[in-house]
Amino acid sequence: MAKPDYYDVEDCSTHEKGAPKFCKKSEPGEGTERSCAYDGARVVLMPVTDAIHLVHGPIACAGNSWDNRGARSSGSQLYRRGFTTEMLENDVIFGGEKKLYKAIIDLAERYPEAKGMFVYATCVTAMTGDDIESVCKAAQEKVSIPLVPVNTPGFIGDKNIGNRLAGEILFKQVIGTAEPPTLGEYPINLIGEYNIAGDLWGMLPLFDRLGIQILSCFSGDAKFEELRYAHRAKLNIIICSKSLTNLAKKMQKTYGMPYLEESFYGMTDIAKALRNIAIALDDAVNGLEKRIMQDRVEQLLEEEEAKCRERLAPYRARLEGKRAVLFTGGVKTWSMVNALRELGVEILAAGTQNSTLEDFYRMKALMHKDARIIEDTSTAGLLGVMKEKMPDLIVAGGKTKFLALKTKTPFLDINHGRSHPYAGYEGMVTFAKQLDLTVNNPIWTLLNSPEPWETDATPLVNAARSHAATYLAEDLAASRVAVPKKAATVNPQKNSPALGATLAYLGIDQMLGLLHGAQGCSTFIRLQLSRHFKESIALNATAMSEDSAIFGGWENLKKGIGRVIEKFGPKVVGVMTSGLTETMGDDVRSAIHQFRVEHPEHDQVPIIWASTPDYCGSLQEGYANTVEAILATLPEAGEPIPGQVNLVPGAQLTPADVEELKELIESFGLSVLCVPDIANALDGHIDADVSPLSTGGISVDKIRQAGRSIATLYVGDSLARAASQLEERLGIPAYGFTSLTGMAETDHFMSTLSAISGKAIPEKQQRWRSRLADALVDSHYQFGNKKVAIALEADHLKGMTRFLAGMGCQIQAALAATRTRGLDSLPCNNVFVGDLEDLETAAVGADLLVANSNGRQAAAKLKIGAHLRTGLPVFDRLGAHQKMWVGYRGTLNLVFEVANLFQANAKDAQKLAHN
Secondary structure, eight states, rough: OOOOGGGGGGTOOOOSSSSOOTOOOOOOOOSOOOOOHHHHHHHHHTTTTTTTEEEHHHHHHHHHHHHOOOOSSSSSOOOOEEEEEEOOHHHHHHHHHHHHHHHHHHHHHTTTOEEEEEEEEEEEHHHOOOOOOHHHHHHTTOSSOOEEEEEEOOOBBBBHHHHHHHHHHHHHTTTTSSOOOOOOOOOOEHHHHHHHBTTTHHHHHHHHHHOOOOEEEEEEOOOHHHHHHHGOSSSEEEEEEEEEHHHHHHHHHHHHOOOOEEESSSHHHHHHHHHHHHHHHHHIIIIHOOOOOOOHHHHHHHHHHHHHHHHHHHHHHHHHOOOEEOTTHHHHOOHHHHHHHHHTTTTEEOTTTOOHHHHHHHHHHOOTTTTTTEEOOOOHHHHHEEEEEEESSSEEEEEHHHHHHTTOOOEEEETOOSSSOOHHHHHHHHHHHHHHHHHHOHHHHHTTTOOTSSSSSSOOOOTTTHHHHHHHSGGGGGOOOOOOOSSSSSSSOOHHHHHHHHHHHHTTTTTTEEEEOOHHHHHHHHHHHHHHHSSSEEEEEOOOOOHOOOOOEEEEEEHHHHHHHHOOOOOOEEEEOOOOHHHHHHOOOHHHHHHHOOGGGGGTSEEEEEEEETOOOOOOHHHHHHHHHHHHHHHOOOOOOOEEEEEEOTTTOHHHHHHHHHHHHTTTTTTTESSSSSSTSOOOOOOOSOOOSBBBSOOOOHHHHHOOOOOOEEESSSHHHHHHHHHHHHHOOEESSOOOOOHHHHEEEEHHHHHHHHOOOOOHHHHHHHHHHHHHHHHHHHEEEHHEEEOHHHHHHHHHHHHHHHHHTTEEEEEEESSOOOTTTTSSSSEEEHHHHHHHHTTTTTSEEEEEEHHHHHHHHHHHHOOOSSSSOOSSSSGGGGGGOSSHHHHHHHHHHHHHHHHHHHHHHHHHHHH
């Protein structure tokens, strides 16, 4: 039986050097995953602004990806809300169809402004057999808005398949179901235009001046109703050739609607696009003998091109002769080549991963004959091109951003993460301006000059006994903390457990993480961590396909392990599982054992495995499970080393926090092994040589040596089990601390270190304690009776709640991502597990909101000016990884930061206090 036509890909058999090979699937551990079918479908559909986009699956698919694209809306913001059924363990076991049905009914009632609802299947729900089509059909009898099932689980293919399937869904279920209220003389559709950073708005003035009506846009700034009457257009214009060409072909066959493939980046391509559109419209409306639209276009071009050249002149003068590497991702490579050439920029190399074969030939014709085509798009491959070509700038998508910056090369983001529109004449000027600001910024001269320490290098100076037993003895079943009862999670504050596992693994030097699951999962994790840490993330995937999801993922896992070892040469491989592979029941332990039997040549490379299904816990639980796996696998018994202690930091700590704790321990004359150690791995430095592996963390040899320490100090309740099991196995006493933010908490830590080392608290720390005391005195006026709402992972929530309450604040609400032990004792009457939609209710009237960057929607809706960004992710502020809030000095930093937030918003706070 032949595959449906939306699976067909043209020219996949080409063997020309550098040409795109669309038939090649992502390989396990290859490092070049293009994301998954689910992601491809959401790229096409989620910019529909007035629809509910409900993701049916565990937390990973929505929690790692909601509101992370730059598609803009001129009206409804409903599309930016993250809706998910958040499948949990019992849902996976007993099925989630009832939960999905309730979620659809609930959301349709609570969001009456919605004009439609897209319901997305994911890997786990597809594997468990949940029938979203049947659920939507049953629910349709209860709701008035159209329900559109999107059956594109990640394992069925890559992002491009998801794009095409989304087009097929639109064609079959949406297009042609309504008639336009008004129909102009020249109606057209834009296909594959997602209004990234407002690109569409740069094109609309041109069409308006020409009298061309944009009937429907698929799907930037789109309204659901507009898509329904797209069949009445005279012409389709394909903007992104790789995503929805199949939709244009279907509409041509069914409605007789011709289509063109055009670009609006750069003056050359703008002119070409408008001329071609004019010819097609004159043919369709006026007949070939009339040039009505063509004459309008020529007049417009004459006016606009002259003005644009004049505005571009000063930028071109500063850009002339600059050399660039171009790797565009989803934006037309050939079109960007043209735009750069118009500014005098020479292209040294260009990538074609997401271009069509036609794009490839266009690009080759435009580039210098010696320009290189990037074939290896893995981290290592791109680094190789950067080192070989040594460009003046790199123009690429966000995935490449931090690789470029690590090589101290100017970078301009032209993909979905950018903040500026580049389409149309105004967009071309903006493009030139941003290029100029990037490549000619004076920081590059400074960064590429000799470092001051090159001639005189000085290396960097590199933490209670009954806590674990007391904590683990608490009866969680008797907790007063409420758990969610609503059918759908909205705006999740959770991240997936596998993301927490990745964070833990990144603290091991020369490590490469391997996620056993569909390739989209690793893409979302890398994006989330990159947005927070501004770093390239060492993570690959076993790229589970539809076949492996059905017949088992053993071979994918073994191949993935083998490939990452052979290609990247890590000192350790960190394996974690996903909801897909856990639902399937893959025996990871046996697969790793079989790999060892089959590949004895790799015996020297440790393989650590942590179970992190999406439907059990959140980031914190995944991190803790992974730390437990690390400590259970690598530390070895032996003669204790005098003065050596282990520090096990929690997921809530920043690289700067960890570094401060290490230095505090060392100040007592102790040597410290930090497991894991993100202090020098995710701290935002630039190495002489950039590696595709995680670097700067603790080495495998040092972790083995941790079995000979005289004590283990852990920070964060969730790590109690890991430290206790290390004590049971190797007899190392464990000392636990819920938090090290606050004077009392730091006093406890200092006293413990003094007892372990036999030395007095250092004079320097006594001085910092005195300074903190002074800061508390100076700042307490700002804190008194301020109302605070907090939404964080449980360990982080405990520390921040106690700190702010200790400063005299009223904790109005404390929302944990998951229910854990220790929450009952918090000084707050309103402690519960919730999402960021719950925060919008719980934080009404608050003076301060404490949450990650995703809490900004709640802060804006409630007009809370003071938003303390902490947790993960923090992506709309720089330097989150350098925040240091532990110990006496760190607590002082936090005191001043919160006090200044209150002070800056004093007038608003006073108004709220009167309400």
